[in-house]
Amino acid sequence: MERRRFLKKGLFGLAALMMANVAQVANSFAAVVLNAEVGKLKYKEKSSFPNKNCLNCAHYKERAGKDLGECNLPLMKKQMKADVVLVDKEAYCSMWAAIKK
Numbered sequence: 001m002e003r004r005r006f007l008k009k010g011l012f013g014l015a016a017l018m019m020a021n022v023a024q025v026a027n028s029f030a031a032v033v034l035n036a037e038v039g040k041l042k043y044k045e046k047s048s049f050p051n052k053n054c055l056n057c058a059h060y061k062e063r064a065g066k067d068l069g070e071c072n073l074p075l076m077k078k079q080m081k082a083d084v085v086l087v088d089k090e091a092y093c094s095m096w097a098a099i100k101k
Ligand code: SF4
Pocket: 036, 043, 053, 054, 055, 057, 058, 059, 060, 070, 071, 072, 073, 076, 087, 091, 092, 093, 094, 095, 096, 097
């Protein structure tokens, strides 16, 4: 009986250890974060259109407390080969889209 309990505890501990290692491996795959490159999809750091910029684009996502926001356009991420593409609020690219109300 004592041996069985010992084995159970040992297996439980081993499973917990394996789960911790899986979590460590998952954390080691950090997302690739890049600033949008001028020229990608005609990206410009300063929009030349008075009413079109990243801040009022449907693909823009603000990041609390950060100067740069995220462009969630899949094509931009693909072009930049990044999981997260950072853009300036004042910037613009040819994929700008109006926010639907
Ligand atoms: S799609 Fe273009 S305009 Fe819209 S947020 Fe991304 S970079 Fe800015």
